[in-house]
Amino acid sequence: MNGILKKTALAVTGFMFLASSATAAPMLPNFVPLAKNAGPAVVNISTEREVESPVMGMFSFPGMEQFFEQFGGPFGMRPGQPAPKQKSSALGSGFIISADGYIVTNNHVVEGADKITVKLNGDKSDGLAAKVVGTDAETDLALLKVESKTALPVLKFGDSDAMEVGDWVVAIGNPFGLSNTVTAGILSAKGRDIHAGPFDNFLQTDASINPGNSGGPLINMAGEVIGINTAISANGQGIGFAIPSSLASKVINDLREGKKVSRGWLGVTIQDMDDNTARALGLKNAKGALIGSVLDGEPAAKAGLRAGDVIVRVGDTDIDSASALTRSVASLKPDTKVDIVVLRDGKEVKTTVTLGERSSHNTNAQNPGQQSEGGDLGVSIKPLTPEDARALQLSADVKGLLVVSVKGNGPAAEAGIRTGDVILSANLKPVTSADELVSIVRKEGKERGAVMLQINRHGETFFITVTLDNK
Missing domain, CATH: 2.40.10.10 (Trypsin-like serine proteases)
Incomplete structure (x- = not known):
C-alpha cells in the first residue's frame, strides 16, 4: 500500500511540475513582434576618413629611418614630404527618429569622418549619404540627416x-x-x-x-x-x-532645432564625500559634493559659496555625489536662478545662484595646437590655457598639454588617450610645450619602446603607458 502511495505522490509531483512549467512558459517575453516592428528603423552607419599611411611599408630594418632621411623617403618620397594618405573605414549603428530622415547615433561613430553612409535594413544599394546636423561630444551624441524619396520607419524615445x-x-x-x-x-x-x-x-x-x-x-x-x-x-x-x-x-x-547645446555652470571644483571627510566636518553621513575650490568671478563666488561647503541640494534635487551635482547643474540653462543648499559648520545654508554657461571641453578647431609629428604618438596637442582649464573644471594651477585630437590608428588611441585629456608629464617629467613632449618621446620613448604619460581626465589624475615602435 505504501508503495502505491509513493508512486501516486511522485506522479502528482511530476504533474504539478509540468503544470507549473506550462504555466510559467507564457510568462516569458515574446521578442518577435518587437524585433519586427523596431528593426526596420535601425540603420547601419559606415564612415570613411583619411589617415596617414605608414611610410615604412611591410618591411623595415635598423637604420632605415636614417637612410631615408639622407637619401629620400621610400618610393621616391623626399625629406619633409607629407606622408601619403589612405582611407580608413569604420562601422556603427543608429536609429531613425523622424520619417523625413533624422537619425541618432554616437558622436564617436562619426567624429572626424569625411564621408558618412547610412544603409537601411534590407537595403542592398550603396546606401544614403548622410550629413551631420549637430554633435555633442560631452554626451557622445550626434544627429544625422539623410534624404529619402519615401517616408522612413521611426522609433520613439521612451522614459x-x-x-x-x-x-x-x-x-x-x-x-x-x-x-x-x-x-x-x-x-x-x-x-x-x-x-x-x-x-x-x-x-x-x-x-x-x-x-x-x-x-x-x-x-x-x-x-x-x-x-x-x-x-x-x-x-x-x-x-x-x-x-x-x-x-x-x-x-x-x-x-x-538648430539650438546650441548650452548647460549651466557653477564655477567650482568638487569631489565626492567619504566617511572620514564627513567625520572631520562633523556630519552624520557622507552624502553631497564637497567644494574643493571656488573660481574667482564665477557664479558660485558671486553667491558666496566657499571651499569646504558641502552641496546637498540644487533646486528640488538632492545631491549625493559630485557627479550628481555636475549633472544637475548642467541640466539647467545658463542665467537660471537656482536655490542651492550647502552644509557649512554643520548647519544648512541656503543661497541663490545665477548660473553661468559651461563651455564644451572640446577645443575649438580654430586653434588646433601643435602636431607632435616627431613624437609619433598620433595626437594633436596645445598648451593648456586658463580658458581650457575653466572649461574642463580644473584648478587654475594645472599645467600641461591639452589633447586636441587623437588619430584613430595611432599608439595614443590604442593606449586609451582621448580628446580632452590633459598630459601633465611624460616619464615623470612635466611637459608644458609640444617641444618638451616630442623631445622625451623621441629620445627616451624610442630607446625604451614606451613612454609613460600622466593624464588628467575630468579632474582625475592617473598614468597611461603608450607603446612605441623603437626600431
Whole structure:
C-alpha cells in the first residue's frame, strides 16, 4: 500500500511540475513582434576618413629611418614630404527618429569622418549619404540627416527614468558589421559612472553589445528607445552601457532645432564625500559634493559659496555625489536662478545662484595646437590655457598639454588617450610645450619602446603607458 502511495505522490509531483512549467512558459517575453516592428528603423552607419599611411611599408630594418632621411623617403618620397594618405573605414549603428530622415547615433561613430553612409535594413544599394546636423561630444551624441524619396520607419524615445532594474530590454545594431542583430537581456543597473564623460549616468545591461553596436537603440518592451548603446566593458561579459533617453532626448531635440547645446555652470571644483571627510566636518553621513575650490568671478563666488561647503541640494534635487551635482547643474540653462543648499559648520545654508554657461571641453578647431609629428604618438596637442582649464573644471594651477585630437590608428588611441585629456608629464617629467613632449618621446620613448604619460581626465589624475615602435 505504501508503495502505491509513493508512486501516486511522485506522479502528482511530476504533474504539478509540468503544470507549473506550462504555466510559467507564457510568462516569458515574446521578442518577435518587437524585433519586427523596431528593426526596420535601425540603420547601419559606415564612415570613411583619411589617415596617414605608414611610410615604412611591410618591411623595415635598423637604420632605415636614417637612410631615408639622407637619401629620400621610400618610393621616391623626399625629406619633409607629407606622408601619403589612405582611407580608413569604420562601422556603427543608429536609429531613425523622424520619417523625413533624422537619425541618432554616437558622436564617436562619426567624429572626424569625411564621408558618412547610412544603409537601411534590407537595403542592398550603396546606401544614403548622410550629413551631420549637430554633435555633442560631452554626451557622445550626434544627429544625422539623410534624404529619402519615401517616408522612413521611426522609433520613439521612451522614459528611461521609469525603467527598473530587472526589466527586459532589447538591443538592435550591427555588431562586427552583422546588420540588424537583435539581442535581449535585462536592465542590470542604473546610474553607472564609468568615467567616460562629465555626465556619466549610464544604463547597464546584459543584452549582448559588441563593437559596431555603438549608436544603436536599447529598447523597452513597448518598443520605445530608453537608451543609446555606447560602451562595453572590455574585461567583462554581458556588461554594456547605454546613454539614458532622459538625457539623450533633450540633447537631440536641441540639435534638431538648430539650438546650441548650452548647460549651466557653477564655477567650482568638487569631489565626492567619504566617511572620514564627513567625520572631520562633523556630519552624520557622507552624502553631497564637497567644494574643493571656488573660481574667482564665477557664479558660485558671486553667491558666496566657499571651499569646504558641502552641496546637498540644487533646486528640488538632492545631491549625493559630485557627479550628481555636475549633472544637475548642467541640466539647467545658463542665467537660471537656482536655490542651492550647502552644509557649512554643520548647519544648512541656503543661497541663490545665477548660473553661468559651461563651455564644451572640446577645443575649438580654430586653434588646433601643435602636431607632435616627431613624437609619433598620433595626437594633436596645445598648451593648456586658463580658458581650457575653466572649461574642463580644473584648478587654475594645472599645467600641461591639452589633447586636441587623437588619430584613430595611432599608439595614443590604442593606449586609451582621448580628446580632452590633459598630459601633465611624460616619464615623470612635466611637459608644458609640444617641444618638451616630442623631445622625451623621441629620445627616451624610442630607446625604451614606451613612454609613460600622466593624464588628467575630468579632474582625475592617473598614468597611461603608450607603446612605441623603437626600431
